[in-house]
Amino acid sequence: MNVFNCKATETTPLVTLNHENGELTIEGNAIPDNAEEFFDPILTWLEEYTKNTTVKTTLNLKLHYFNVSSSKRILFIFYKLNELIKKNRSVVVNWYYVEDEDEMFEVGQDFAFMVNIPFHFIEYNPYLTATV
Numbered sequence: 001m002n003v004f005n006c007k008a009t010e011t012t013p014l015v016t017l018n019h020e021n022g023e024l025t026i027e028g029n030a031i032p033d034n035a036e037e038f039f040d041p042i043l044t045w046l047e048e049y050t051k052n053t054t055v056k057t058t059l060n061l062k063l064h065y066f067n068v069s070s071s072k073r074i075l076f077i078f079y080k081l082n083e084l085i086k087k088n089r090s091v092v093v094n095w096y097y098v099e100d101e102d103e104m105f106e107v108g109q110d111f112a113f114m115v116n117i118p119f120h121f122i123e124y125n126p127y128l129t130a131t132v
Helices: 035-052 068-086 102-114
Strands: 004-006 015-016 023-028 056-067 093-099 119-123
Touching: 004 035, 015 035, 023 035, 023 068, 035 068, 056 068, 068 093, 068 102, 093 102
Parallel strands: 023 056, 056 093, 093 119
Antiparallel strands: 004 015, 015 023
16 A cells, blocks of 8 residues: 555645645645545545555545535545444544634534544644644
C-alpha cells in the first residue's frame, strides 16, 4: 500500500493519506466539477486501509469550503473510518475551522453526530496558523 498524495488546486484539496503512521490530511477547497471522480481514489485507498491497518488513525480536516456533492463524499470517508471504530481501532478527527466561522463548526458537529468517531474541534486564525 502506497502513501496517497494529491496536490491542492483552486477547486480540490491537498490530500495526504499515510498508512504507516495513520495520518490522513485533507486541506483546502473541495468544489470539484465531479466530486465522485475526485474522491473515488481516496475512498478506494481507504477501503484497503481499513482492511489492514492496526495503527491509530488521525484525520485532519481543514476545509475552507466544500460543495454539496463533496459533503456526501466526505461523509463516505467518515463511514469508512467508522468501520475502524467497529473493529476497536483508535480513530480521531481533527476538524479545523476558521475562528468566528460558526457555519463550518456546525457542519463539523453535524458530521460528528452521524458517526461514532471522536471529533476534536480546533479553531484557528488563517493569518496566524501554518498548514496542518
